[in-house]
Amino acid sequence: MANHFPNEAEATHDHISPVGSSVAIWLTLLVFTGITVGAAFIDLGPFNIVVALVIATIKATLVVLFFMHVKYTNEKLTPLVIVSAIFFLFLLLGLSMADYATRLWR
Amino acid sequence: MQTSPAAVVEAHAHDNPALLHHFATEGQQKNAASLGMWLFLAQEVMFFGGMFCAYLIYRYKYFGDFGSASQQLSITLGAINTAVLICSSLTVVLAVRAAQLGKRTALVIWLLLTIVLGLVFLGIKADEYAEKFEKHHVPGPHFSYHELLPGQEGKPAAEQQYANPRHAEMYFSLYFAMTGMHALHMIIGVGIFAYLALMAYRGKYGAEYYTPIENSGLYWHFVDIVWIYLFPLLYLIDRHR
Numbered sequence: 001m002a003n004h005f006p007n008e009a010e011a012t013h014d015h016i017s018p019v020g021s022s023v024a025i026w027l028t029l030l031v032f033t034g035i036t037v038g039a040a041f042i043d044l045g046p047f048n049i050v051v052a053l054v055i056a057t058i059k060a061t062l063v064v065l066f067f068m069h070v071k072y073t074n075e076k077l078t079p080l081v082i083v084s085a086i087f088f089l090f091l092l093l094g095l096s097m098a099d100y101a102t103r104l105w106r
Numbered sequence: 107m108q109t110s111p112a113a114v115v116e117a118h119a120h121d122n123p124a125l126l127h128h129f130a131t132e133g134q135q136k137n138a139a140s141l142g143m144w145l146f147l148a149q150e151v152m153f154f155g156g157m158f159c160a161y162l163i164y165r166y167k168y169f170g171d172f173g174s175a176s177q178q179l180s181i182t183l184g185a186i187n188t189a190v191l192i193c194s195s196l197t198v199v200l201a202v203r204a205a206q207l208g209k210r211t212a213l214v215i216w217l218l219l220t221i222v223l224g225l226v227f228l229g230i231k232a233d234e235y236a237e238k239f240e241k242h243h244v245p246g247p248h249f250s251y252h253e254l255l256p257g258q259e260g261k262p263a264a265e266q267q268y269a270n271p272r273h274a275e276m277y278f279s280l281y282f283a284m285t286g287m288h289a290l291h292m293i294i295g296v297g298i299f300a301y302l303a304l305m306a307y308r309g310k311y312g313a314e315y316y317t318p319i320e321n322s323g324l325y326w327h328f329v330d331i332v333w334i335y336l337f338p339l340l341y342l343i344d345r346h347r
Contacts, residue, residue, distance in 0.1 A: 014136075014206060016203055016206045016207065017199055017202070017203055019200070019203070022196060022199045022200065022203075023196070026192060026193070026195070026196040029192045029195075030189060030192055033185060033188050033189060033192065033337075034185075036337075036338055036342065037181060037185050037342065040181075040338070040342035040343075040345040040346065041345050041346050042346055043346040043347075044346070048343075048344075048346060049338075049343070052338035052339075052342055052343075053335075053338065055338070056334050056335050056337075056338055059331075059334045060331045060334050060335070063195060063327050063330060063331055063334070064327075064331070067195050067196075067198070067199050067323075067327050068323075068324055068327050068328075069320075073140070074133075074137070075137040075140055075141055077141050077144075078140065078141060078144050081141070081144045081145055081147075081148050082144065082148070084148060085147070085148035085151040085152070086151070088151075088152060088155075089151055089152065089155045089158075092152070092155050092156070092159055093155070093158065093159050093162060096159050096162070096163060097162060097163070097166070100163050100166060100167070101166065
């Protein structure tokens with residue numbers, strides 16, 4: 001008989017985050033917060049905002065993967081939902097900026 | 107593992123009373139609840155995304171004015187609040203862990219600590235808002251703004267350029283809209299966690315059933331992520347000039 005619920009076998013054993021790795025992620029997030037504050041005072045020209053957003057994205061990725069357990073999830077649709085949300089966010093930001101950034105073009 | 111009708115009947119007969127009749131197994135029920143929460147969070151990404159888009163457009167149009175207005179915020183308070191939220195995310199992780207291990211007292215303590223950290227964040231935010239009211243930096247009829255553009259301090263007084271107050275007002279409109287909507291999410295989060303703490307104290311959650319703890323945790327972490335982006339975009343722009 002076909003297995004209609006492929007996730008259920010693993011799902012009975014949920015990932016429990018070890019305290020040590022959670023504390024390590026927490027410390028990393030605090031260190032990156034310090035780095036982003038420090039980097040804001042260094043003149044990097046147009047790259048200040050790039051550095052700030054890259055650090056923010058690293059922090060967000062750590063939170064999603066480890067604190068939100070996505071690295072250990074057995075629900076394969078969860079990563080799809082996350083990627084879709086990011087895709088549509090970039091669609092919103094990208095197409096809006098494509099409009100505003102090119103209005104002076106002739 | 108095969109799912110025969112007999113196995114499903116057996117799962118319902120002997121196992122978890124929290125297992126609802128339209129789910130075959132606990133694992134399936136948990137995954138469905140988790141996926142539903144992630145779909146809600148995807149919707150939240152688009153909700154905050156609209157405001158981030160507005161910010162991006164106006165930062166592009168009123169570049170220097172936004173830099174000037176941003177420097178009216180306190181980096182110290184913003185950084186402390188970032189750290190407070192990161193600490194609260196750790197307490198949420200530890201609360202989920204305590205629930206998974208069936209440690210009731212630890213669960214209640216971590217939930218209460220999360221609430222305390224959430225309230226510390228909101229207290230600092232309220233202090234920042236109060237300062238904005240005092241300085242007339244709240245958009246509306248009493249708004250007034252007379253500050254230099256970034257990088258103008260060292261110049262002779264006659265050559266100094268000031269920020270356009272209308273453009274600075276747009277920055278503060280976005281500041282209040284974004285941090286205000288974030289703070290509303292925090293207030294709702296504190297309410298949810300207060301309910302969870304009460305139910306956890308009554309022993310409703312344990313290793314067998316902790317879906318509300320886990321999904322509320324996902325919500326809390328999402329609100330943390332929103333702040334992770336708000337902090338550099340609102341507080342840290344043009345500080346090097």
